[in-house]
Amino acid sequence: MSKIHQLIENSKVNESIARKLFEIETEVLACQSSEELLERLLGLIQAKFQLSGISLLLAEPTPISYLINGNLQSNWHQKNTSQISTEKLSLLHVDKKPMLTNQLEQLNNIVPKSLLTGAKSAALTPLSLEGKLFGSLLFTDKSSARFHQDLGTFHLEQLAVKVSLCLSNVLIREQLQYMAHYDRLTGVANRRLMEVCIGEELIRQRRYGVPFSVLFIDCNKFKAINDTYGHDCGDKVLTYVASQLQELVRENDKCFRYAGDEFVVVLASQTLLEAEQASDRLCQFFDDNPMPYQSALLPVSISCGAAASSGEETMDELLKTADKNLYVNKKANNGMVFKL
Numbered sequence: 001m002s003k004i005h006q007l008i009e010n011s012k013v014n015e016s017i018a019r020k021l022f023e024i025e026t027e028v029l030a031c032q033s034s035e036e037l038l039e040r041l042l043g044l045i046q047a048k049f050q051l052s053g054i055s056l057l058l059a060e061p062t063p064i065s066y067l068i069n070g071n072l073q074s075n076w077h078q079k080n081t082s083q084i085s086t087e088k089l090s091l092l093h094v095d096k097k098p099m100l101t102n103q104l105e106q107l108n109n110i111v112p113k114s115l116l117t118g119a120k121s122a123a124l125t126p127l128s129l130e131g132k133l134f135g136s137l138l139f140t141d142k143s144s145a146r147f148h149q150d151l152g153t154f155h156l157e158q159l160a161v162k163v164s165l166c167l168s169n170v171l172i173r174e175q176l177q178y179m180a181h182y183d184r185l186t187g188v189a190n191r192r193l194m195e196v197c198i199g200e201e202l203i204r205q206r207r208y209g210v211p212f213s214v215l216f217i218d219c220n221k222f223k224a225i226n227d228t229y230g231h232d233c234g235d236k237v238l239t240y241v242a243s244q245l246q247e248l249v250r251e252n253d254k255c256f257r258y259a260g261d262e263f264v265v266v267l268a269s270q271t272l273l274e275a276e277q278a279s280d281r282l283c284q285f286f287d288d289n290p291m292p293y294q295s296a297l298l299p300v301s302i303s304c305g306a307a308a309s310s311g312e313e314t315m316d317e318l319l320k321t322a323d324k325n326l327y328v329n330k331k332a333n334n335g336m337v338f339k340l
């Protein structure tokens with residue numbers, strides 16, 4: 001082939017690659033979550049470029065990978081995402097550049113063997129967030145001619161920048177949403193999300209007659225725990241109570257941190273009697289299960305008040321009834337002593 005023909009041919013190939021990347025970019029721009037974005041992106045790349053294998057390598061441990069890993073729970077990610085140490089990742093991407101190779105022995109002891117099964121060549125695209133390398137997209141092919149050291153990396157570099165940008169935008173949005181709806185200390189949903197949840201239950205009840213109840217929960221003598229063992233211990237107690245409450249309620253029920261040492265549980269489809277039974281069960285659990293603390297056991301106790309929604313009252317009225325019942329029950333619990 002003459003030089004000019006070769007140039008024209010190269011330019012056509014480049015244009016076709018650029019077009020496919022543009023189409024992929026356009027499609028992933030609308031993705032609302034990092035999980036959806038990565039899944040969609042990798043699926044599109046594999047289909048459009050007909051790659052035999054594609055996977056996501058995530059650095060471990062970095063704060064960024066922790067943030068992303070928490071979001072990647074789908075079956076697809078379980079199958080296609082692998083952990084890689086930060087040191088190994090930087091071996092793949094010297095100066096944060098893509099890597100192309102058909103000498104796969106170079107990847108031995110860096111990339112999990114299973115990801116290279118049947119492959120004869122591979123391309124790795126670095127992913128960065130806030131200037132930090134946190135992962136790599138691994139493309140593999142059955143042909144050793146597909147990726148090799150002498151190929152240019154311009155398109156992969158572009159892809160790396162664009163994916164990193166899209167991902168960072170989505171992650172910032174996810175972080176903001178999380179901070180707006182979840183309590184930082186205990187990890188349970190906050191009062192704002194509780195209002196949304198009760199609002200939805202009220203609509204369901206008024207429209208379809210589905211009952212629901214709420215439990216107002218308060219830790220007993222919590223101030224004394226803070227004063228005796230310190231604020232850090234108090235924080236641990238709150239985290240312990242929140243995590244146990246979440247474990248103890250049914251899948252459909254939801255637990256919220258209302259304020260300070262107060263929590264609210266929304267019991268979907270449950271009557272007052274069922275809510276009172278749940279309340280007894282929760283109180284009994286904490287009486288029977290003191291919190292492990294500094295190689296000892298710290299008694300933790302809670303009081304609960306239940307209220308069933310009739311569909312007539314407002315959210316505030318419902319919570320007030322539960323709160324009133326809580327204080328009736330709390331009186332009976334007075335006199336708890338905390339000893340390590």
Ligand SMILES: Nc1nc2c(ncn2[C@@H]2O[C@H](COP(=O)(O)OP(=O)(O)OP(=O)(O)O)[C@@H](O)[C@H]2O)c(=O)[nH]1
Nearest residue numbers: 218219220221222223224226231232234235260261
């Ligand atoms: N450690 C810690 N303490 C908190 C937090 N939020 C609120 N508190 C404290 O929780 C305590 C709640 O005290 P009270 O409302 O008097 O409750 P109590 O001591 O459990 O009293 P009773 O409910 O009557 O048994 C206050 O001292 C707050 O300072 C928090 O995030 N961490």
